[in-house]
Amino acid sequence: MTDLQDVADTTTVSREPGSGQRVFVVLNPMAGSCTADDVRNALQQHFGEDTTVDIYETTGADDEDVAEIVRREAAKGVALVGAAGGDGTVSEVAEGLIGSDIPMGIIPVGTANVFARELELPMTLDDACALLAGQYGTTKIDAMKVGDDYFILQIGIGLDSLMIRDTEREAKRRFGRAAYIWTMLTRFVGYQPVRFTIQADGQRVRPRASQVLIANGGVLGVPPFRWGPNISPDDGKINVCIVSARTALDYLGLIWHTILGQQRRDRNVRYLAAANSIVISADHPLPVQADGEILGNTPIQIQVVPHAVAVIVPQKETATEQAADRAKAAERAVAA
């Protein structure tokens, strides 16, 4: 166990930024299709004049250390740190907050924004800023440590890492998520499974696989599609999803089971789970993506860090509101 694991707990609490506070936002001006000015204006509008909003615009330079910038700003005192960008930006901000109690607010203005979808966060710029500036809850998500870096969503080896490596930023800006799908289709043709060696805590397997996904979150591109059931970012565990599909029929079966949410019934999918560590190697070096960015090649060693970062989520409904919602749902069902 790391000392970070001792810090953690999974309680969901509610907090509200008060006036006179400072928030710090990391903004990727090149992410997705939103402009930096759109984000600045929305933040200003929602936080008003009582709250100081300091914004750092990322440069994308090789020596830029966003996590370190976040650590420095957090040490000065902030009510929250915002991550305005895609999964890469969110992951870098999260790394800077690991082991601290300062919550991270996600403004999902990237291309895929998978982590925001995983937590069912508001997806528009306006709604995301309203959540950060209003009342909110937090949940403590797990993280995956690779070397000195931390990741919070998914680490993938296979078609997903080829897709991420080969999708140009310009294509992402012009075509959004369709750019990823197009690259995936072009890499899919002729793709063959590879022999992996996977160790998850005490369990060791040697499958031939077309895709290995180390998942803290289960969203597969767009909800409701998921890599599998029971993959949750705040359960203290990391799941390994091994896909061995090879033929067109295998993939059709897999798509069918994914649509039905019955991936565990598919003979070409296998799951492992780890609370401590995962080690993966392949017969030859394969690219590895982590939270949407290329990290390097296999082999890779991942340490599980449970409940590492507090993330801002919509407040849980009160019991009365939940009862009212259930009553409305029942009425709708009767009417239908």
Ligand SMILES: Nc1ncnc2c1ncn2[C@@H]1O[C@H](COP(=O)(O)OP(=O)(O)OP(=O)(O)O)[C@@H](O)[C@H]1O
């Ligand atoms: N000013 C900038 N110019 C060019 N690249 C940048 C800049 N700022 C950050 N980057 C790069 O952007 C990448 C992170 O992008 P991010 O994940 O935020 O958005 P996205 O790729 O559009 O969204 P998603 O990951 O959700 O698909 C990193 O590789 C980072 O180096």
